[in-house]
Amino acid sequence: MQLSDKHLAYWRRTRLLTIALLVAWTVVTFGGAYYAIALNEFELFGFPLGFYLFAQGALLFYLLIAGIYVLVMNRLDRAFGVAERR
Numbered sequence: 001m002q003l004s005d006k007h008l009a010y011w012r013r014t015r016l017l018t019i020a021l022l023v024a025w026t027v028v029t030f031g032g033a034y035y036a037i038a039l040n041e042f043e044l045f046g047f048p049l050g051f052y053l054f055a056q057g058a059l060l061f062y063l064l065i066a067g068i069y070v071l072v073m074n075r076l077d078r079a080f081g082v083a084e085r086r
Helices: 005-034 049-080
Strands: none
Touching: 005 049
């Protein structure tokens, strides 16, 4: 089955979005772990910053990533005419 140019453009943009969000997830997860000792020199609300980022900040960032994915994919689906709701 041959995909049309419209289908290829849709999947290209979907892959780019997914890759961009996975890169952001990787940077936050592993970047925070790599710099945890340096970040612990600072405090936020009485807690070491490295601890606080993993206990609260990373989770909020993961929710933000999921929200961005939903919003962008809904717009993309509507733009390409493949949305479940019109």
